[in-house]
Amino acid sequence: MRIVVPMKAVPDLVEEIELTSDGSGIDREYLKFVLNEWDDQALEEALLVKEAGDAEVIAVGLDSDPDIEQALYAALAKGADKAVKLTGAGEAPDTHARAEMLAGWLGDQGADLVITGVQSPDDLDGQLPPALGARMGLPHVSVVTSIEAGADAGTVRVRQEFSGGRSTELSVTLPAVVGLQAARQSPRYAPISRIRQMMQAGGIEEAPLSPASGTSGLRVRRMYAPESTGHAEMLTGSPDEVAAKIVELLSARGLVKG
Amino acid sequence: MNAFTVLTDSTSVTRPIFQDIHLIGRTIFYVLAAAATVTFLYGWWRRVAKYRRGRSAGRGATVRSALFANPFSGVHARRDTSSVGVIAANATVSRRHLATGVAHFMVFWGFIALFIGTVILTIDYDILRLSTKLLLGHEISFFYGTFYLTYSVILDTMGLAAVLGLAYLGVRRALIKPPQLNYARAEDPPGGYSRAKMVAGDWLFVWGLGLILLTGFFVEVFRIRAENFPPFEVWSPVGWLGARLVQALGLPASTSLGVHTFFWWVHALLALAFVAYIPFSKALHILADGVNLLAHDKSGTRSLPAPAPVEHIGYQKIEDFTWKELLDFDSCTKCGRCHAVCPARAAGAPLSPRDLILDLRQWVDTQSSGVTLLDREQRPEATGPLSPNGDTKIAGSVISTRTLWSCTTCMACVEACPVGIEHVSTIVQLRRGLVDSGDMDPTLQKALQNLAQQGNSFGKSARMRARWTKGLDFTIKDARKEQVKYLWFVGDYASFDDRLQENSRALARLLHTAGVDFGILYEDERNAGNDVRRVGEEGLFELLADHNVNALQAAHFEEIFTTDPHSLNTLRNEYPERGASYKVWHYTELLAHLVETGAIPVEPLNWRVTYHDPCYLARYNSVIEAPRRILRALGCELVEMPRNGANTFCCGAGGGRIWMDDSYLTERPSENRIREAAELDVNYFVVSCPKDVTMYSDAAKTTGHDGALMVQDITQLVAAAVRVPELVGAAVVASGAADAAAPAAPSPTPTAAPSPGASAPSSGGESPARDVAPPTIADEPSDPTAVSPERSASTDTEPAKGPARPTDGPP
Numbered sequence A: 001m002r003i004v005v006p007m008k009a010v011p012d013l014v015e016e017i018e019l020t021s022d023g024s025g026i027d028r029e030y031l032k033f034v035l036n037e038w039d040d041q042a043l044e045e046a047l048l049v050k051e052a053g054d055a056e057v058i059a060v061g062l063d064s065d066p067d068i069e070q071a072l073y074a075a076l077a078k079g080a081d082k083a084v085k086l087t088g089a090g091e092a093p094d095t096h097a098r099a100e101m102l103a104g105w106l107g108d109q110g111a112d113l114v115i116t117g118v119q120s121p122d123d124l125d126g127q128l129p130p131a132l133g134a135r136m137g138l139p140h141v142s143v144v145t146s147i148e149a150g151a152d153a154g155t156v157r158v159r160q161e162f163s164g165g166r167s168t169e170l171s172v173t174l175p176a177v178v179g180l181q182a183a184r185q186s187p188r189y190a191p192i193s194r195i196r197q198m199m200q201a202g203g204i205e206e207a208p209l210s211p212a213s214g215t216s217g218l219r220v221r222r223m224y225a226p227e228s229t230g231h232a233e234m235l236t237g238s239p240d241e242v243a244a245k246i247v248e249l250l251s252a253r254g255l256v257k258g
Numbered sequence B: 001m002n003a004f005t006v007l008t009d010s011t012s013v014t015r016p017i018f019q020d021i022h023l024i025g026r027t028i029f030y031v032l033a034a035a036a037t038v039t040f041l042y043g044w045w046r047r048v049a050k051y052r053r054g055r056s057a058g059r060g061a062t063v064r065s066a067l068f069a070n071p072f073s074g075v076h077a078r079r080d081t082s083s084v085g086v087i088a089a090n091a092t093v094s095r096r097h098l099a100t101g102v103a104h105f106m107v108f109w110g111f112i113a114l115f116i117g118t119v120i121l122t123i124d125y126d127i128l129r130l131s132t133k134l135l136l137g138h139e140i141s142f143f144y145g146t147f148y149l150t151y152s153v154i155l156d157t158m159g160l161a162a163v164l165g166l167a168y169l170g171v172r173r174a175l176i177k178p179p180q181l182n183y184a185r186a187e188d189p190p191g192g193y194s195r196a197k198m199v200a201g202d203w204l205f206v207w208g209l210g211l212i213l214l215t216g217f218f219v220e221v222f223r224i225r226a227e228n229f230p231p232f233e234v235w236s237p238v239g240w241l242g243a244r245l246v247q248a249l250g251l252p253a254s255t256s257l258g259v260h261t262f263f264w265w266v267h268a269l270l271a272l273a274f275v276a277y278i279p280f281s282k283a284l285h286i287l288a289d290g291v292n293l294l295a296h297d298k299s300g301t302r303s304l305p306a307p308a309p310v311e312h313i314g315y316q317k318i319e320d321f322t323w324k325e326l327l328d329f330d331s332c333t334k335c336g337r338c339h340a341v342c343p344a345r346a347a348g349a350p351l352s353p354r355d356l357i358l359d360l361r362q363w364v365d366t367q368s369s370g371v372t373l374l375d376r377e378q379r380p381e382a383t384g385p386l387s388p389n390g391d392t393k394i395a396g397s398v399i400s401t402r403t404l405w406s407c408t409t410c411m412a413c414v415e416a417c418p419v420g421i422e423h424v425s426t427i428v429q430l431r432r433g434l435v436d437s438g439d440m441d442p443t444l445q446k447a448l449q450n451l452a453q454q455g456n457s458f459g460k461s462a463r464m465r466a467r468w469t470k471g472l473d474f475t476i477k478d479a480r481k482e483q484v485k486y487l488w489f490v491g492d493y494a495s496f497d498d499r500l501q502e503n504s505r506a507l508a509r510l511l512h513t514a515g516v517d518f519g520i521l522y523e524d525e526r527n528a529g530n531d532v533r534r535v536g537e538e539g540l541f542e543l544l545a546d547h548n549v550n551a552l553q554a555a556h557f558e559e560i561f562t563t564d565p566h567s568l569n570t571l572r573n574e575y576p577e578r579g580a581s582y583k584v585w586h587y588t589e590l591l592a593h594l595v596e597t598g599a600i601p602v603e604p605l606n607w608r609v610t611y612h613d614p615c616y617l618a619r620y621n622s623v624i625e626a627p628r629r630i631l632r633a634l635g636c637e638l639v640e641m642p643r644n645g646a647n648t649f650c651c652g653a654g655g656g657r658i659w660m661d662d663s664y665l666t667e668r669p670s671e672n673r674i675r676e677a678a679e680l681d682v683n684y685f686v687v688s689c690p691k692d693v694t695m696y697s698d699a700a701k702t703t704g705h706d707g708a709l710m711v712q713d714i715t716q717l718v719a720a721a722v723r724v725p726e727l728v729g730a731a732v733v734a735s736g737a738a739d740a741a742a743p744a745a746p747s748p749t750p751t752a753a754p755s756p757g758a759s760a761p762s763s764g765g766e767s768p769a770r771d772v773a774p775p776t777i778a779d780e781p782s783d784p785t786a787v788s789p790e791r792s793a794s795t796d797t798e799p800a801k802g803p804a805r806p807t808d809g810p811p
C-alpha cells in the first residue's frame, strides 16, 4: 500500500504573532514555523499502518511553507520511506489552492491512501481533506482516530469520531482521502541525531508543481488580533448547585430550552 | 642478646620444609600446585579475553599516570583518579566506612604478606636450593638465621592481623548486618528470584580465607610443639603461644607431628583450591579491582563519553561496552554502598545501582558462557539478565526502561563505590538507545521537542528568554554587543520559571550594586544541554551546545558564571572539547568573594540555617566551601545535614528527571531530604540551584514542613543581609522618582566615596569592574562539620572592614 501524507508548516503559536501593516495577513518574516500538529498525527498513523503491514509512507510538503524541510527530515527520521518537497507553490497559498496543487501532483502518484491532518490553525474548519477528496474524485472521511486493515482487500477500516464521545467504524474503499484527528498513539520522537543523519544524506526529493489555476474566490480584507475581553465567573457550591446554575445561565442565553 | 647472636648465625635457625611429607606426598603437592596454577590462569585468561572484546575506553593514560605520575595522589583528599597509594591504603574502602576499611586493610596486607612469604619460600626452596644442588652439588639457602626470624615475626603478625580483620568482617556480615549487605533487589522480577547463591559465595570466600589462615597457624603450632619449642621459634609468637596452649592441654610432641602433617595437607589443599577458585568467584575482585581503580576516572562522569558504536545507537552486544565497563561489572563486590546512597532506590524506584551492575554482569556472563560459579542470581525462568537470547535488548529488557529512566545522574553511586565503578556513564549509554527508539515519558518527549524548537524546556519563545530582566531598573549589558568581565549564563529555570525570576533579579541587583561588570547573551542563550545529554539525547545536546558555543565565541567577555550547577557542569567540563574553553564560576563563588571583601556590605542575619549541596555543584565540581563562606559572612549558624558536601543527597531533579513522571515513587527524594533537614530544628533550608528552589518548596509543602522550614536561595539571604536596605531596596522598587528623592541611591554613576582597597562599586562602564580574584575551587573540606557557630560569629565583623558604604554619601 502506498500512503501519502501531505504536511504543512504553520506558525509556532508560542511566538507572538503580529499582523502585517495593512492588516491583511500575519507577518511571516520573523515567525518560526513548525509542523501542523494534526499532520504530525497523520504521519504517526501512517507509520502505524506501515508497521502493521506492508506499506510505503511518503511525506510531502509545499515549498511555500517556511521550514518545511525540517518537518520532512523529521518524517524521514521517524521512518517515512520518502519525503518530497513540491516546488513552485507560490507564496502562502490558501487551503483551496493547496488542495488543487496537491491533487494535481497526487494524480499520477498512484497513492492508495492520502492521510492528512483534519485541520490546522489556519484551516480550523478542516477544508483540506474534503477539498482534496473532491478534486481527486475519491471517497473521503474526516475526524478519523484510527486506520486499520479492512476485512476485504482494497479497503481500510477507519474510526470516525463525533462530538459527545461517540464514534463509528467505517469501511472505506481505497484509494481514499482521510482527515486525521488523532493517531492511535502519540506521535513518536524523532531523535536529533537521526534527523541530522537524514539531512546529511540529503534525502528530500523535489518535484515541480503545476501552479494553481485560479483563486478560491476568497480574499482576506482585514485580520484582527483576538481581543481578550472576557471575564470569568467562578461557580461555587455543590455539584448539583453548580449544575443548576449552568442550566440557568444557558437558558437565560437561549442556548437550551429550560 | 648473646643467645640471639649465636642462634642467628646458625644455619639450624630455620624450619624444615616438607618436614614429614615424603616423596609421594611432595609429588602430589607439586602436581596439585601445577593444576591450581593452570586453572587459575585459564580462568583469568577467560576473563581477560572477555574484557578484550570491549571497546577501547581511552583510559591508557589514566592507568599510566595512576601508576607512575603520582602514585600517592588521592590518598588523603578526594580525587578524580586513583593511584597505587590509594589502593595500597585501601583509601576508597575506608572512606566513610572506617572500621570496615581498617579490617579490609588488615586482610589485604595480611594476605599480601603471606603471599610474598610463600613466594620467598618458593624462591629459596624450589629455585635456589634446587638449582644449586643440581649445579654445584650442594644447596645454598638464605632461609635461615636472621632472615628466617625476621620472616617469621612479620608473617606471624600479618597473619594475625588478617585473622582479626577477617573476623570483624565476618561478624559484621553475620551479626551487625548493615542494611547495604541485604541483597534484596530494588524491584522483584516477575516470577521471583533468589540470591542465595551469592550469599553462599560470600560465605565460602570468608570461610575459605579464614580456614587458610587458621590452618596455617595450626601447622606452625603443631610444628613448634612437635619440635619441642626450639628457642628461636619465639619469633613466631602466635605459633609459639599456640604451641604452649596445646602443650598445656596435654598434647605430647609425638602426636603433634601427626596432627601437623594433617593440617599441613588441609592448609595446602585449601590454599591451592583457593588459588584455582579466584577467577571463578567473588575473589576475582582481588585481581580486578586494583586494575579497575587504576583505570577509574570521575571526570568520565562529569564529561560523558561520546556515544558508541556508530552503526547502531545504544548498546546491543558485548562488543558495544568498553573494557572498563566490562571490568566494572566484574569488579563489583556487592558491598551495597551505592545501593544505600542511591536516591532513586530510596524513593522506591526499581533502580539500584548495585542491581544494575550485577544484572549487566550476569547478562555479559550468560552471553559469553562465563565462568562465574556461585556469584549469580537465580530465577525460575531465564528472564532479563539471565536470558540466553543474544538478541535480548539490553535497554528495555535486561535493564528495564523504568529502571534506566529513574536515575537522577546524581553520581552518589560513583562517589560511594570503593572499587571505581562508573555507573552513570553506562546508564546514559543505555538511555541513548531508549531515546533512539523513542521509549520515554510523554512529558520528557515534550520537553525535548521544546528544547529542539525553542532551546528551552518550557516551550516558551526563545525571544522571551531575557524577559525576566524587564523588572529591573537598570539594563543588563548585552555581552553580544559590549565587552564585560563576566558573562552570566542564566539558564532555563532562572530565566523562564515565574517563581524563580525574582531570584534572578535579586542576583542581578546585588551584582549591579556591587559594581560587578557582567552581561548576558539575551535571546542567544540556549539551554546548556547538560541534562539533555544525560537523558541520552546526544544529537540535541550537540545542537544546543553548538549554538551556545557559537554565541559564546561571538560575545565579548572574559569569564563565565552560571546560576545553574547543571549548566556549570557542562560549560566547565563538556564545552571545552566543543570549542568553548572558559573559566566558569558558580554565582556562589562570586557572591562569596563579594561579601567577604565587603563589596557587598552585609550585616549579620543570625539565622539558623541548613544548606543543601547540589549534586552537580558539590559532588561533580567540588564547589563546597563557597556557599558556606557566604553563610559565615552573613553570620548564619549553619547546621549541617548528615549528608553534606560531596556526600550530599540528590533532590531528584537531575539527569532530566525534572521532566519525567515521578508519581510511581513512594517518596520523592526531595521529600526525603526535607525530612532530613526537619530533624535539625533550623528555620531556613538554603539552596544554591534554581531547580532546588522549586523542588524543595514543593517538597516542604507536601511533607507539611512549609510552615517551619523556609526554602530560600542563598541570593535571597545575601539580599536580606545587605547592610543598607535602601541600597538594594531602592534597586528593587525605585523608579525615577525615588532616585530624585534619594540622590545617593545607586545610579549608573555611583557616588561612593573612594575607599582604600578601591572596592566601591565602579560605574561598570568602560573600566572593567574590580578584579574579582578568582574564587578558589574548594576541595572537599576535611571536616564539613567544622563550620562552627563561633567561627561564623567571628567572621561577622569582617565585612565591616570593607569599603565605606556607598550610600553614605559625601560627608
Ligand code: SF4
Residues within 6 Å of the ligand: B338, B341, B342, B343, B344, B345, B351, B352, B353, B406, B407, B408, B409, B410, B411, B412, B413, B414, B423, B424, B650
Ligand atoms: S547516579 Fe544517583 S540516581 Fe543514578 S544510580 Fe547513581 S546513585 Fe542512583
Ligand code: SF4
Residues within 6 Å of the ligand: B331, B332, B333, B334, B335, B336, B337, B338, B339, B353, B354, B357, B413, B416, B417, B418, B419, B420, B421
Ligand atoms: S557497584 Fe560499587 S558500591 Fe555498588 S555494590 Fe558494587 S562495589 Fe559496592
